[in-house]
Amino acid sequence: MGSYCATCSALNPSLIRLVTAATAAARGIGAGRARSVREPTEVRWPSVNQRLSKPRANVQMSPHPLRRVRTPRFTALFAVPALLIAGAVASLPGTAAEAAGPTPSTQTAARPPAGHHPPVPAKTYFFVKGKVAHPARLTVADLARYPQSTQQVTFQSGAGPQTHTYTGARLIDVLTAAGPAFRADVKNDLLRYAVLVRASDGYEAVLSWPELVDGYGGTQALLASTEDGASLAEQGPRLTVPDDAKGGRYVSGVTSITLVRVGA
Structure with a gap:
């Protein structure tokens, strides 16, 4: 991984920041998954006596227990390649110039819209x-x-x-x-x-x-x-x-x- 990052950084210095962010994101996802395994959430339902003693609220409770939405495993696998591809595209010629905005020369020389033709002086009839x-x-x-x-x-x-x-x-x-x-x-x-x-x-x-x-x-x-x-x-x-x-x-x-x- 270290040699691969060194090669990518030679293409574009900004890839270092992209790979670092992707690695941190992958670690965060893995830590979240580990925490979800170690610290399961316990759902306690009220007893029959508690339900009878308390007035019924105008809220319909779900008959099913709460379900944890887990992040698919392949998200972490594809996060790093996706960022590497984005960095490679950013290193292509002309991409940085487009992101930086128009240069003063392009601002002064505005192009007419497509299909536009300069007006022809009207004849005197x-x-x-x-x-x-x-x-x-x-x-x-x-x-x-x-x-x-x-x-x-x-x-x-x-x-x-x-x-x-x-x-x-x-x-x-x-x-x-x-x-x-x-x-x-x-x-x-x-x-x-x-x-x-x-x-x-x-x-x-x-x-x-x-x-x-x-x-x-x-x-x-x-x-x-x-x-x-x-x-x-x-x-x-x-x-x-x-x-x-x-x-x-x-x-x-x-x-x-x-x-x-x-x-x-």
């Missing part, structure tokens, strides 16, 4: 809807599919006159691709339609359909995708109305373009 056959959800990048126009405009704003260069698709081209639902049974039904442009902050501006159509107003209003060479992909397209001296209808951050029928 704008919608073409209303009296159209093909409603659409578009991005600034989608405007590149339409014929491109570039214009330099000057308009009066609350901060004074401004001059910018815009590039993008014509508003009339985007709406025509969506298929305006004009009524064929109504003469010049297109004259009853207007375009409502809404911004992300709730700002709105209106252009009439004839104002955009060649042969009537022919205004070259743009849904600009760039302003002075800078992309407007994050904030959304900007409406330009180059024939306006004031910039009230230069709607920034367009979120929806709605074709509405105004007439009866």
